[in-house]
Amino acid sequence: MSQRWVPDLLDSVRRTTVLTPLLVSSTLGVTLLAALLTLGVRLAPMDVASTLRFSLAVTLVGATFLLDDPARTSTQALPVSPARVAAIRLAFGTAILTVSWIAQLLLAPQLSNSSLPFDPRPFVIEAYGIVVWLWVGAAWRAPHDRKGSGASFAAPALLLLFVALMLLPDSVALFVDGDSPDLVASRWRWAVVLLTGVISLALLLAPSRRRRRS
């Protein structure tokens, strides 16, 4: 099968994807850490981890709009399934999020006032573990919303989700410090969160394809 239509499809989906909020919030997330560095703020490793998570929360505000489809009536007419369109949108969003998140992970260690280096690598998975569930929420809400927007659910959910994660008891904690003995176990918990999120998202997006074929 010819692949010449792929660039056209990608371009078409890109133009109908709400990327501006994610671009803005990604910039804001990086700006927060850069501003703290510029102000000369230096923090204990525990506070660096909290600040990194704050900047992540700011970044993810824009991600909640990714599955909103202002051109729903047009994209429904595309010769590809809505699930595939959504997958392309998610790929665009993941790419932008990744660039911003890498920048934040590189800036965070500079904020540490400790002689021990702050290792940002264990924090990598947290962004993806959270964002996938925000997209699950948005994908679940969108069909019930008058304008097909899942962000009206996902944006408020982001606020509550972050605080709920902070309040989890130690035995099931997801937000742990970089030097915590529970760090490795919590990363496994994050892996479960990410995996179940990906499966849930796939299940939520798949029925629309079946409906389309029927």
Added chain:
Amino acid sequence: MNRAFGPRPAGRGPTLAQTVDVDPAEQTTVLARRSAVVQLSLAEGRRVLLHPVVLGAVALLAAPWLIEAVTAPAATSYRVLTQESQWIQIPMLLLAAATYLAANLAGLRPFRSGTVGTEGTASMPRWHRSAAQVMGLLGVAAVSSILTVGRLAQLAAQQGAAGRVMPAELLTVPALVLFCGVLGLVVAQLGRTLMVSALILALLTIVVLLLVFAMSDLGWLSLVAYDDPFSPGPTPSELVGRPAGWHVFYLLSASGLLAVVLFWSGGLPRPAGVTGGVLCAALLITTAGAQLAPVSEELVAARQQARTAPAAQQICEIRGSITYCAFPEFDSRIDAWDQVARGALAAVPPSATPHALTIRQRLQVPSTGGRFGPPPLAEWSADDLAAGTPDTVPVSTRWATGGNRVSDQRAVLDLALVLADRLVTGQGLAPEVAPRCGAQGAIVLWVALAADPAVGAALDTVNQASSSSATVSASVLDSSAGYFIGERETTLGTALAARPEARDLVHAHWDQLTDPATSVDEAAELLGLPSPDPITADWAWCR
């Protein structure tokens, strides 16, 4: 309606319309509109209050407090209410953010449902509906007040609560909830999409966070001010001097100004809009300026006196041979200090017990250039002599006997170690860290641990948060003064504390064990304990 606007019974005086000489029909319309606004505000208030994000925020705030109260009440004991009144504003920002989102979604309703184009046909002007939405926010502001007062009441009811509830700090919470709600409505009206609203919330989060971290006076122009007079520790409420009252008016006038902008965009008559706008702007500028005014010289002097010569500001209570002097708001701590002090005195032989001892509460010592500052020992000594209580033992304004507040539990360990060192070595506090090596170090640690089970629990908590649990170090009042007990001494002291017959053994060999020349190995032999492993490191304070 009939009851409200119907004809009045004879003999009850003139009707409202007759009194102000206004057309009764027009008067009825005005009153009916007011009634409609009130009814609408109740409906809008209920919608905001029952919005899932607000309910979720309330649950996330209240649940940990309730769980803590039931499962770990010790974690909430010994709180300083003056500090808590300020600190509660930080978690309540969650409810403020939730209110922003809920109000914003309410404001976006006409845009999201596509009814914005038909609003002109409604009998009620748009600014009346906006006014109802603003009034509806009072409900969630009231809930935030109930949560705040409930939490402070819970902390005040616990053992050892000190300080004073600061009403202006508590009023800041509903004021900032109201401000965020009105901001959400204004952003909805002007931005017209959730996208803009969410990004403005993200931006607001960044501004608040930067101002909190910057810890500058400009924080007062933000939502919550983290200008922290409690650093490096709790102080009596009269020394706090935060312009919290002005901050409440600042937030209210900012909310008022935003409301005028909202009403103006909804058709508020020009004279009312201009008058309200000018009034709120004037109030905003005045209160902003008042917040940023420097602290008075009298307060600076009073703070300095409290640090260096607190005797005149304190009350003293004599219990047997021990005198306890505390700032009046902290006298609830005397029972806890007494428990540790009596335990320490009981651990040493009667011959080593002083005839009189004074424990005096002192404020934490501020750091200098990022390092522990020197304690004002000369000023303390002069103040003690003038008060007739020489050689006092310092105790912090911090205290905790449970939970994970490391710096507060460190105060328990500090008091026990200072007391133990006084009883074992007979020496007072030195300006620098004093290493306690040999048998003397082990006995100092044992006396401290034998004083009260809370001391051992505090040591465990401190060790968990520390990179090295093999030694014990204490920085008294966060100053350069303190004690260091070496690794072998710590091993012997903790092993001794685990033995029930330790007291008799120590009393039998007291003179040898407290002799600075006695080594750890000799002490271990006297006490019938295995000698701790030798130190292998190239350098150690105690070998």
